[in-house]
Amino acid sequence: MEVVFAKWLARSVISKRIRKKKVVVRCITLFISLCISLVIAANLFYRRLKVGRDFFRMKTYVAPQSLLDSELGIHNYIYLKNQGIKLHYVEKGDRCKPLILLVHGFYESWFSWRHQLGEFSADYWVVAVSLRGYDDSDKPSGTSEYTLMKMVEDLREFVLALGKDKCTFIGHDGGAVVGWVLVSKYPDLFERFITCNGSHPFAYKTHLKKSFKQMKKSWYVFFNQMPYLPELCFAANDYELLCRFYYEDNENSETFTDEVIQAYKYYFSQKGALTVAVNFYRNIDFMSSLQIPKMRIPTLIIWGTENKFLDKELAKLSARECEDVQVKYIDGAGHFVQQQEPVYFNKLIWEYISITQ
Template identity: 25%
Template sequence: MHVAEIGEGPAVLFVHGFPELWYTWRHQMLFMASKGYRAIAPDLRGFGDTDAPPSTASYSVFHIVGDLVCLLDSLGLDKVYLVGHDWGAIISWYMCLFRPDRIKALVSMSVVYTPRNPLVKPMDLFRKTFGDDFYICRFQEIGWEEEFAKVDTKRQLAASFLNRNPNAPKLPKDYAKSFNPPPYTLPSWLTEEDLEYFASKYRATGFRGPFNYYRCFDLNWELSGAWTESKILVPVKFIVGDLDLTYSFPGIKEYIDGGGFKKMVPGLEVVVMEGVAHFINQEKPQEINHHILDFINKF
């Protein structure tokens, strides 16, 4: 496992999403280190410079949470503050379910905690709601990483990072042939050097490891049966942008505003940032830095 680390003091573990790496937390790590914290950000299994097991089943949440618990053990850390975004948020929710004894508080971004539905598998629900072209459904197809590899990696990552369309992403069968985004203009929050770092790592590793996270949705559902209807009992601040595609999924706003989210996460605070899209910690680093610091300082 490749782990980036800076600072001394109480430990904050940062968990990245897709298509990201430890590097997504570059601003938060420097800021928290300057405030007297120890910032730790691994490349998750299958990403960047961390090993990528060949088997799809090796990417279940038991494996990923296990990796993080073993990381804490290897660093001699009993409890940490946890910060997660996108897939990192999903993994963080599971870590709070499985090992709340290791978490002081969680700052989660983009993906809400939804309790396990014992009546329907995740992929059946995704297909029924969004159709087979929905990106998560498309990622299930074996060999889709080869289709992705036909497209220039940097342009592909730029299209993801700079997307401000909150509608559910759809990917056609002939994705590589139809991929024709306009030339990108980088915003102030993403430099050419930043983009090239991400691209260099994905060129080296490909996308199979990350896609395997999506291919474990139903496996995770099966493995987590014992936690059906379980609540998250650690303190949580949840932050999302109003242009985030996850915020526009059917029922999510009602779940947040109607009290369902708070019911499942009793120690919850919610922040909705206006005019901000999915990659919130990169797009608004200073605001996110202070949200993290203000929240974990309470504990």
């Protein structure tokens, strides 16, 4: 009886310590978020005075021709019975061939894979899925509908609904984060995992605590904890701040042409679309105890050396979570590697597929 009581007491003490630590971390996070938000809000309203009344006017767009180009693929939908939502996807290639699943990042869309859909479709059935809330996928209401695990389960059911026993997962940014958890938890569904500029959740959390440089790069993560202000800020002055993410200080102006930017503006001008993108960040638990198994599937990590949002060190830290891994850097490339350097990016994919068949 005394042993049982001692164990209960120990668990109780540990639980209280964890709760206190979570409160402290939450307070620090909110303090950082508030400081960043005050600076951004001051700048925002100063610029409103300079630009005029149209600064905060929400603009809407019609779908540009580039999104309707049949050469990119066929638009389709799958209803996920267990998850209760419909996901949009674009497919190209023969359905009888092996499946490559492409998963976009946050503040992006299926369109970010426009250089890969055709590239691999001769040998594969290539599917670029739109995450819940994005593009023409369903947008369930409520912040809690956009947790990491809900997206993981969406994609698990989506792969099963496509009717393939195995597939190759290629993810970028937030899509790769979802992939790290999905492929680790359900390895039997996948042949290989390829991530581009998307770090393992443990690697990111660990590095964020130790690196002031990464904390500065992650300003938007803290800013997105605030209610309402992020959506207002991203949409202001014709989605100016949103476009700055793509341009990465104008280094990607040749990649993100006016036509490409119009496609992104179309999707994010839809009702609730910006809130969906922000809600993932609002669900981040900086004290998460999520258990992620070691990655057993052959893994390729592709990283742009000039990434403005994620340190180069995160690639090596993520590799430590894998049993069979290769890390490839693309010198001079930024965060959006599959769009900025599509020829070299596709070459790396082909080479890796050939040695892991």
